Amino acid sequence: MTPAARVQASIEILDTIIDKARIKGAPADRIIADWARSNRYAGSKDRRAIRELVYGAIRACGPIPDTGRAAMLRLAEIDAELKPLFDGSQYGPPAIGDREVPAKGGIAHSVVNKLLAASDIVGTEAGALLDRAPLDIRVNTLRADRGTLELPEQGEELLAPQGLRFPSGTQVEQWQAFREGQIEVQDHGSQWACSAVDAKPGETVIDLCAGAGGKTLSLAAAMDNCGTLIASDTDKRRLGNLPPRAERAGAGVIETILLDPGKELEILADFRGKADAVLVDAPCSGVGTWRRNPEARWRLDKAAVTEFSLLQSRLLGMAAQLVKPGGRIIYVTCSLLDEEGSSRIDAFLTAHPGWQADALDWPIGRPHGKGRRLTPFHDGTDGFFIARVTSPA
Numbered sequence: 247m248t249p250a251a252r253v254q255a256s257i258e259i260l261d262t263i264i265d266k267a268r269i270k271g272a273p274a275d276r277i278i279a280d281w282a283r284s285n286r287y288a289g290s291k292d293r294r295a296i297r298e299l300v301y302g303a304i305r306a307c308g309p310i311p312d313t314g315r316a317a318m319l320r321l322a323e324i325d326a327e328l329k330p331l332f333d334g335s336q337y338g339p340p341a342i343g344d345r346e347v348p349a350k351g352g353i354a355h356s357v358v359n360k361l362l363a364a365s366d367i368v369g370t371e372a373g374a375l376l377d378r379a380p381l382d383i384r385v386n387t388l389r390a391d392r393g394t395l396e397l398p399e400q401g402e403e404l405l406a407p408q409g410l411r412f413p414s415g416t417q418v419e420q421w422q423a424f425r426e427g428q429i430e431v432q433d434h435g436s437q438w439a440c441s442a443v444d445a446k447p448g449e450t451v452i453d454l455c456a457g458a459g460g461k462t463l464s465l466a467a468a469m470d471n472c473g474t475l476i477a478s479d480t481d482k483r484r485l486g487n488l489p490p491r492a493e494r495a496g497a498g499v500i501e502t503i504l505l506d507p508g509k510e511l512e513i514l515a516d517f518r519g520k521a522d523a524v525l526v527d528a529p530c531s532g533v534g535t536w537r538r539n540p541e542a543r544w545r546l547d548k549a550a551v552t553e554f555s556l557l558q559s560r561l562l563g564m565a566a567q568l569v570k571p572g573g574r575i576i577y578v579t580c581s582l583l584d585e586e587g588s589s590r591i592d593a594f595l596t597a598h599p600g601w602q603a604d605a606l607d608w609p610i611g612r613p614h615g616k617g618r619r620l621t622p623f624h625d626g627t628d629g630f631f632i633a634r635v636t637s638p639a
């Protein structure tokens with residue numbers, strides 16, 4: 247494909263992304279993958295360049311743009327090499343008209359900006375939410391150790407004991423160490439969220455919202471495959487991705503349990519009052535992951551945040567019934583909105599007298615409410631709120 251044809255293809259993909267974002271349909275990643283599947287003439291270099299252009303344009307726009315072309319024109323305002331590619335050539339985008347207006351820049355639409363400001367996310371702190379994320383891995387101690395593992399590239403050692411950082415886009419999935427389960431892709435902040443669980447061999451630990459098990463695998467390593475580790479979720483497809491990952495990682499201790507929304511506690515009845523720790527990695531708006539999903543901000547509205555906050559409180563209430571006396575709940579969201587973070591823990595502590603928030607005394611993040619906040623700007627991680635509360639003994 248010519249450079250101009252790549253720009254035009256990106257504009258068409260952006261049109262679909264914008265349409266789908268308006269109706270909260272398919273995410274950008276899936277739309278790009280679908281496009282690649284149905285346009286086989288695009289080689290790997292074309293696909294990579296198109297992906298860069300699409301994500302570049304999404305990052306460059308603040309509120310949702312009217313069209314893919316307006317989004318690309320916005321990117322052309324900050325990337326001087328793009329403008330000449332609007333050349334009207336075959337398969338390329340038509341020349342830029344005198345009256346054409348690029349989409350607006352900024353962080354997000356005004357409602358989301360207000361939500362961020364209400365949680366003290368402004369200025370450079372807000373801008374960093376749209377940076378490109380590096381590629382962090384966790385060395386899986388069930389199969390290797392950071393001190394001795396040899397990798398094709400030397401990563402930067404991170405503060406998390408098994409964390410290494412590589413440049414964005416490093417294809418670690420192609421490394422032998424990945425195929426052999428010696429490393430897992432996991433954001434540095436997510437590694438700290440797991441360390442808040444402080445899971446020990448022999449304990450009973452429930453990862454209530456396990457998804458595809460990114461954090462469960464880390465808990466299995468911390469437990470040295472010894473004890474009871476339950477990975478539950480209401481999403482069959484996500485949870486179904488966990489067993490093959492666990493096998494690759496040698497994490498034999500994990501048991502998956504599919505939950506029925508509304509009947510979670512019935513299904514987990516055997517564990518009531520038995521868990522040493524319950525990790526609630528709750529569904530949230532994902533504000534802290536905009537570096538990876540910048541288009542998620544076009545889908546966010548106040549009603550969605552309120553809906554998430556209700557579910558988050560319900561999950562915390564469930565977790566309280568699962569822990570044994572003296573047990574702990576670790577609450578994590580990859581959001582920086584207080585309504586999904588510190589306010590949920592405040593509400594939990596008010597509704598559960600006798601429970602106490604633990605200090606998470608770490609070399610990363612800052613205290614925030616009764617927990618800790620990690621941000622792309624300060625910590626170079628995804629944005630997280632992390633808190634640990636302990637029940638009366």
Ligand SMILES: C[S@@+](CC[C@H](N)C(=O)[O-])C[C@H]1O[C@@H](n2cnc3c(N)ncnc32)[C@H](O)[C@@H]1O
Nearest residue numbers: 454455456457459460461479480481527528529
């Ligand atoms: C932030 S994601 C979890 C990510 C996962 N822990 C990881 O590290 O990859 C939140 C998960 O909560 C799940 N979920 C939503 N409602 C739930 C419920 N009522 N009970 C348990 N899990 C739920 C979603 O399906 C989603 O997989």
